[in-house]
Amino acid sequence: MNPETWAAHVTVAAIIERDGRFLLVEEHTDDGLRLNQPAGHLEAGETLVEAAARETLEESAHRFTPEALVGVYMAHFARAESASGATYLRFTFCGSSGEPEAGRALDPDIVRTLWMSAEELRACPERHRTPLVMRCIDDYLAGRRFPLDFVHTHSVGPTRSSKSGTQ
Template sequence: MPNRWKPNVTVAAIMERDGRFLLVEEQTRDGLKLNNPAGHLDPGESPQSACAREVLEETAHEFMPTALVGVYLNRFTKTGTQEDLTYLRFAFAGSVGAHHAGRALDTGIVRTVWMTGDEIRACPERHRSPLLLRSLEDYLAGQRFALSLVNTDASVLHNGS
């Protein structure tokens, strides 16, 4: 099957401290948008380790996933190219660790911002994806699943060397 459909696999972190959530403000084709710290699953890593890596790269904070909030499938058309994209996102809750103030943020990330749930709900036009609010609402409703639901076979973790 040469034209087999494959969604992009991504991970996202829902990071809460004192009733506020850490988001990134990033430059996109549609202007500045807010998003969870998130990114693509890379070869040789588990979704949990990918989430910790992406959080560090995008926020300069350490993050330890402690629960799966949900698995989300989202489809959209990329502005400018009309490319039809589908994302399969694993959203994790976890503990926020040390902040590395001198660490540069990923390309495209303008800044990080702590916002309340109400502040996030008040600006849906600024959300990069509807999954930002959907996963936040699931988190606030207490939705948590054991990390053991996401299994990564040892064969994935070997890079072939």
């Protein structure tokens, strides 16, 4: 593996709680149907907060307003097809949402949304997409919160140094 080309996958996730239950999605994965928070990859040109709101809307039809960062998590997964596997850097936000938008289609891999208590989720770890699903809920329940201004976005336009790959 060339260390200059390796990069972690940057992902975001949303924790939305109502009356002691958490919004989850059930989705198709290579390992079958799994449970996850609404989550997905950061796309070019967006902030982490924007990505969390967009992914939540796409996967659950709920508009999400991030209110705090719960934590930043790194997970590495071995893969048979890659000697290096895959590393994910996940930024998990908590916040509020309204009712789902009627008639809005969910991402193709999403089977349904559901609300589960922490106890219900804890009782089925084999159904979790990753161990981060429960870890993020546990951190949220422990009161871990960082203000949104903890996460900075700095964009730089093209310059000679950035075009050549040096900063």
